[in-house]
Amino acid sequence: MAKPFIKWVGGKRQLIPEIEKRLPKKFNNYIEPFIGGGALLFYLKPFNAIINDYNPELTNVYSVVKNSLNELVEDLKTHENNPEYYYKIRSKDRNPSYINESEVKRASRFIYLNKTGFNGLYRVNRNGEHNVPFANYENPKILDEENLNECSHYLKNVQILNGDFEKAVKENTKEGDFIYFDPPYVPINTTSSFTSYTDQGFDEDMQIRLKELCEYIDSIGGYFLLSNSDTDLVRELYKNFKIDRVLASRSVNSDGEKRGKVYEVLVKNY
Numbered sequence: 001m002a003k004p005f006i007k008w009v010g011g012k013r014q015l016i017p018e019i020e021k022r023l024p025k026k027f028n029n030y031i032e033p034f035i036g037g038g039a040l041l042f043y044l045k046p047f048n049a050i051i052n053d054y055n056p057e058l059t060n061v062y063s064v065v066k067n068s069l070n071e072l073v074e075d076l077k078t079h080e081n082n083p084e085y086y087y088k089i090r091s092k093d094r095n096p097s098y099i100n101e102s103e104v105k106r107a108s109r110f111i112y113l114n115k116t117g118f119n120g121l122y123r124v125n126r127n128g129e130h131n132v133p134f135a136n137y138e139n140p141k142i143l144d145e146e147n148l149n150e151c152s153h154y155l156k157n158v159q160i161l162n163g164d165f166e167k168a169v170k171e172n173t174k175e176g177d178f179i180y181f182d183p184p185y186v187p188i189n190t191t192s193s194f195t196s197y198t199d200q201g202f203d204e205d206m207q208i209r210l211k212e213l214c215e216y217i218d219s220i221g222g223y224f225l226l227s228n229s230d231t232d233l234v235r236e237l238y239k240n241f242k243i244d245r246v247l248a249s250r251s252v253n254s255d256g257e258k259r260g261k262v263y264e265v266l267v268k269n270y
């Protein structure tokens with residue numbers, strides 16, 4: 001019963017019933033180019049899947065869970081839930097030698113910070129340094145060995161890529177494949193949305209590039225389903241495809257005041 005092993009901003013758990021109603025009836029490979037926490041991947045557990053994300057620390061965690069689970073579990077046992085320890089671990093990426101840290105150590109640090117940092121946020125400053133504060137949760141589950149085992153087992157058949165969404169799709173999509181896109185959303189207004197997952201951000205040009213990629217998938221006989229905010233830009237970009245409005249609740253928002261129900265859209269070409 002593998003389920004997502006990290007919390008992720010924009011996680012799609014709440015939207016799954018709406019997504020499920022709109023899946024293609026049949027498809028070959030499953031491709032998810034903005035994997036984040038992987039809510040839909042772990043829900044569907046497709047047999048042949050390719051996942052991708054631009055964040056190398058995130059894709060490293062997936063690879064380590066897949067390939068080096070025992071070492072990861074042993075390292076996760078060593079963590080402590082107190083602010084002194086948290087800030088010591090967080091500050092590791094301030095040291096130039098951090099690039100020499102092993103993949104297992106980096107994955108362990110990522111999971112630890114995700115479970116004990118504020119809201120499971122992943123946020124780095126301009127120098128690429130993790131800057132989320134300690135959350136002081138009473139009993140965070142830093143190690144969920146059973147679930148990690150299930151995830152590791154499932155991921156054995158999943159190909160994990162690190163890079164830009166367009167490359168991941170262009171190099172891997174064939175007729176009959178299904179691509180689920182959950183990109184950083186078009187902001188509803190300039191201050192409300194968290195879109196800075198990566199150092200390169202996700203601006204309007206990226207949204208246009210994504211739309212053109214959807215047209216490409218359509219042209220080769222693939223299926224795509226895409227989530228995004230219900231905004232004029234999204235409706236304009238995808239006006240030649242099917243757009244459904246759905247009600248979603250945001251589980252993690254950088255601005256706690258704005259949590260709650262919002263309209264989003266699901267766009268598909270089938």
Ligand SMILES: C[S@@+](CC[C@H](N)C(=O)[O-])C[C@H]1O[C@@H](n2cnc3c(N)ncnc32)[C@H](O)[C@@H]1O
Nearest residue numbers: 010011012034036037038039054164165182197
């Ligand atoms: C909305 S989140 C995906 C959430 C995911 N569906 C879940 O359930 O947790 C968007 C993801 O896109 C990634 N991303 C941002 N820019 C990207 C790019 N150019 N190519 C690939 N991934 C990118 C971010 O690192 C982030 O993990």
